[in-house]
Structure formats: C-alpha cells, structure tokens
Amino acid sequence: MLNLPTPDHRLEPYALSGEPLVPRAPALPLTRTAFAAAHVVSDPLRERDPWVGAPAVDWENTLRFRHWLWDQGLGLAEAMDTAQRGMGTDWPTARELIARTMREAKAHPLRPRVACGAGTDQHPPEALRDEAAIVAAYAEQMEAIEAEGGQVILMATRALPAIGADVETYARVYGRLLEQAAEPVILHWLGEMFDPALSGYWGTRDVAAASDAVLAIIAAHRDKVDGIKISLLDQAHEEAFRARLPEGVRLYTGDDFNYAPLIEGDGRHHSHALLGAFAAIAPAASQALEALARGDVATYHALLEPTVPLSREIFKAPTRFYKAGIAFLAWLNGAQSHFVMPGGFQSSREITHYAALYRLADRARLLARPDLAEDRMGLLLKLHGLG
Template sequence: MLTLPTTDNRLETYTLSGQALTPRAPRVPLTRTAFAAAHVVSDPLRERDPWVGRPAVDWENTLRFRHWLWDQGLGLAEAMDTAQRGMGVDWPTARELIERTMKEARAHPMKPRVACGAGTDQVPLEDLRTTEAIAEAYSEQMEAIEAAGGQVIIMASRAFPAIKAGPDDYARVYGKLVKQAAAPVILHWLGDMFDPALKGYWGSEDIGAASDAVLSIIEDNPEKVDGIKISLLDQAHEEAFRARLPDGVRLYTGDDFNYAQLIEGDGTHYSHALLGAFAAIAPVASQALEALAQGDTETYHRLFAPTVPLSREIFKAPTRFYKAGIAFLAWLNDAQSHFIMPGGFQSSREITHYAEVFRLADRSRLLSKPDVAVERMTLLLKLHGIG
C-alpha cells in the first residue's frame, strides 16, 4: 500500500493488484518483427556536470536492460532517439553503445536482431549546409554501424529542415545512402511531436506531399529498403501509407498510441513494431505477440488494452520527454539498479506523472517485482517530500 499524489493535488492510498506477468520468452516463433527502442542510464558515481559534455554511461546497467529485453524475445533498436540522441547522448557515446551492444548480442543465446540509428549528429548543424555534407555525415555513422555488425536505421536528421531541404534534396541524399548500404536499411520518419526540429521532414509540412516524397525514394530502391518506421501518432495515415508500400517493404510502427490495432492489421496489411513503448511494456508485448502468433486475438487485445493508457501517459506532451518514463519502469522492475539518466533527464517529468505511470503499470500487469517497485516508488516519493 502506498500514498500517491494525484494531478488535482491530492494524496490517495493505492494498493497493488498483485496480477503482474512473469517476464519470459515467447514459446512460439513470432509473426511480427518487434524492435524495442532502449534508453541509456548514467553512472551516478562518475557523472560530472550532467547538463554539459559527454555522459558517463553506466554500461553495466545500460546493457543489463538490453539483456532483459532480449530474454523476452524482443529485438533491439539501438542508439535511437530513445537513447537520447541529440538530448544528452552524443555520437562518440552512441558509437561505443552500438559496439558494446553488438558484442553482447553476438554472445546472447537468442541471437537477437539489432538495428542501430545512423544520424548526422557528430557534425554541428552550422557545418551541414549542403546535401553533400549531410550525406557524408550519415555515411560515417553507417560505416561504423556496419563494422560493428548492426543493421542500419537511417534516422531523421535535423540538418534537412535546417537548410529547408526540398523533396529532391532528400531523394538525392537518401538514394545515395540506400545504394551504398551493405544490407537493406530501415528508414525513419519521426514526427515533430517527438522532435520539433524535424517539422517539415521530407520537404513539406503537408503530410500527403511528404508521404509521396518518401514513397518515391522507397519505390526507386525497394530491394535496399527493409522497411520504414513511422512515428506520427496517426493511425489512419499509417494504414493508408503501408498499403502503398512495394511488396516486401515493411511498415514498422512507431505509433505509441495505436500499436495494438496497427500490429494486428486489417486483414490485408499489418505493421511490425519499432517502439519505445515496447521497452516500457516488454512482458506484455512479448506475450501479446505470442498470442497473436497462435491466432488468439482475444488474449492479444486483453493483454495490450490496459497498456494503451499507460503508453499515452508516458508519451504525453511534451512527447520528447517519454524516455524518462521508460527508464522509470526499468528501475521499478529491477532491470537497472538506479534512475539516473544522461543530462539529468529523469527530472524532465513531474512526480504526479511518475505516480500515474506506477498506477497504470500495475493495472497493465507490468510490476513483476512488486516489493522492489513499492520500495523504489517510496524512495522517489520521499525525495519529493511525500512521506
């Protein structure tokens, strides 16, 4: 039993449900590819000047969380925006993260699939004033990922909107990058609710025109594009977009609000998953996808349904601060031993948010170690003056 704050400035007693799932690997092969986008934690003892400079990554805890995901049969989206790329984690840190993660993945008994984000963040925006410079920056990171053994995700870059790039500029750069990649890549369409600097991506603020632009890139290179991750939180757009994809090119949903319906599909098309939300709800995601693979859509929806309010709380506006909720749940579930993030990012959400995440995680059957969860929630409450 806990005393938790509410958004209307009250304190209320909360008792855990006692219905948590036991994290485990699926018992059958999954019919959907499922990447969980993972976060990073800092070493509290080594961190100095947390708002500036390179973070002192806690490698033991950061990699421990990745093993926790892999043990449940999920793939990993590494060094993406969930790992605070451009929000506390720089490219040298991301590169080391990729190299360490790929080494761990090769040694893991389940041989998990890992895709890694390539961006342009090693070069200051003011030095990325031409498409040639943008392509060169991307190429450097793609080569590092391929050398480490990872699949490339070509992340959305702030450099394109910064130079007001048009559709032809995107086509020129992405066409070059896709062709030079050693293996099929995943493209990345991240909406401005996740990063305001990406407004107008693909050369237009009109979603229809932007869709046509990126589909043209894919249609020109279908054999070199594994799929595209779309994070626009717009179910209708994603369903219409995936129906237009060439055969063999996958839609990886990044819709942290509507994933259950999108992954199940409409009977003709369906989405795969590349989701920050799956890092937060891994036990449910793994076991719901197992049920879907067995044709048990009733269990699939029963498991996923209570996680939707949880995900909507974690990804509430300002959406870019969602990483804190994912790290918080990892801490509650003892998948890491502390809650310290690069740049002090754990402070980006308020205590009433964490209290609501706690309630909703419990109702979603996600607090698999309830004694640990209660102890750690109590510590956080005391830090905020709630005894």
C-alpha cells in the same frame, strides 16, 4: 500501500494488485518483427556536470536492460532517440554503445536482431550546410554500424529541415545513402511531436505530399529498403501508407498510442513494431505477440489493451520527454539499479506523472517485482517531500 499524489493536488492511497506478468521468452516464433527502442543509463558515481558534455554511461545497467528485452524474444533498436541521441548522448558515446551492444547480441543464445541509428550528430549544425556534408556525416555512421554487424536505421536528421531541403534534395540525399548501404536499411519518419526540429521532413509540411515523396524514394531503391518506421501518432495515415508500400517492404509502427490495432492489422496489411513503448511494456508485448502468432486474438488484446493508457501517459505532451517514463519503469522492475539519466533527464517529468505510471503499470500487470516497485516508488515520493 502508498499515498500517491493526484493531478488535483491531493494524496490518495493506492495498493498494488500483486498480479504481474512473469517475463519470459515466447514459446513459438513470432509473426511480427518487434524492435524495442532502449534507453541509456548514467553512472551516478562518474557523472560530472550532467548538463554539459557526454554522459558517463553505466554500462552494466545499460546492457542489463538490453538482455532483459532479448530474454523476452524482442529485437533491439539501438542508439535511437530513446537513447537520447541529440539530447545528452553524443556520437562517440553512441558508437561505443553500438559496439558493446553488438558484442553482447552476438553472444546471446537467442541471437536477437539489432538495428542501430545512423544520423549526422557527430557534427555541429553549422558544419552541415549542404547535401555533401550531410551525406558524408550519415555515411560515417552507417559504416561504423555495418562494421559492427548491425542493421542501419537512417534516423531523421535535423540538418535537412535546417537547410530548408525540398523534396528533390531529400530524394538525392537518401538516394546516395541507399546506394552505398551494404544491406537493406530501415527509414525513419519521426513527427515533430517527438522533435520540433523535424517539422517539414521529406521537404514539405503537407503529410500527403511527404508520403508521396518518401514512397517515391522507396520505390526507386526497393532492394535497399527493409522497411520504414513511422512515428506520427496517426493510425489512419499509417494504415493508408502501408497499403501503398511495395511488396516485401515492412511498415514498422512507431505509434505509441495505437500500436495494438496496427500490429494486428486489417486482414490484408499489418504493421511490425519499432517502439519505445515496447521497452516499457516488454512482458505484455512479448506475450501478446506470442498469442497473435498462435491466432489467439482475444488474449492478444487482453494483454495489450491495459498497456495503452500507460503508453499514452508515458508519451503525453511534451512527447519528447517520454524517455524518463521508460527509464522509471525499468528502475521499478529492477532492470536497472538506479534512476539517473544522461543530462539529469529524470527531472523532465513531474511526480504526479510518475505516480500515474506506477498505477497504470500495476493495472497492466507490468510491475514484475511488486515489493521492489513499492519500495522504489516510496523512495521517489520521499525525495519529493511526500513520504
């Protein structure tokens, strides 16, 4: 039992329930495509000046976590914002991450799907002041991903809002990128709650007009679009948007608050998943999707419903700090041996947040090794003078 801090400045005893889910592979093929967006682990023995320059990646722990996801039948969204792209992880590091991950994925017995983020972050903002420069930057990263055998995710870039791009500019830029893609890609609509610099993406701050704009891009390049990931935390918008997609184009939910009903669907349409939350709740996600594939909706909801309060706490405002919670849970579960993140990002959340995650993960049956989780939570409490 540990004495955990509460938001009202008290210490409260808490004992783990001791009824965790056992991580395992699904027993049958899933009916939803599910990508978990994974984070990057720093090497504490090699890290120097963590707030300056590229991180020293702990490759053993970083890849171990990816195997932990794959072993449970999940796909991987690699080198995305969850991996701190633009927040500590630069393009050379991301490129090495993609190469290493793809080698591991090709050798994995389940042959997992891996989609990788292509952006423009190899150049400083002042070098991305026109369409040609932005297209060239994207193209360089797309080619690197395709050379490694990964599927391309065209991540939302800060460069387009920075130059005041309008709807027509987005259509031209994305049109050129889709034309040159070797295989169908996944588009990426990340809301400003995840990154304030992406406000007004698709050329307008009006969400309805932005929806029309991106749907027009998809319709014009239907054969080059596998799907679109939407992270706006708006269930009604996502349901209306996916109903307008062309036949065969997937909606990959990035809604870390409402994923359960969105993935289940409404009987006519459903969402697939490309979620940072799935990296945090992998056993429940995998086993819930297995239940859904069996037609056992009751078990699907029984497994996922307790994870929603956990995910809402992980992704609470300021939402962009959610990565710390995912790394924290990986550490508690033994999927990595320490809790050190690029840029010292583990300090982006307060101790009461980590205490809340500990309680909520336990209630969602997501602390696979209770003794280890209690020991590591105790260490963190001592670090904060609470042990």
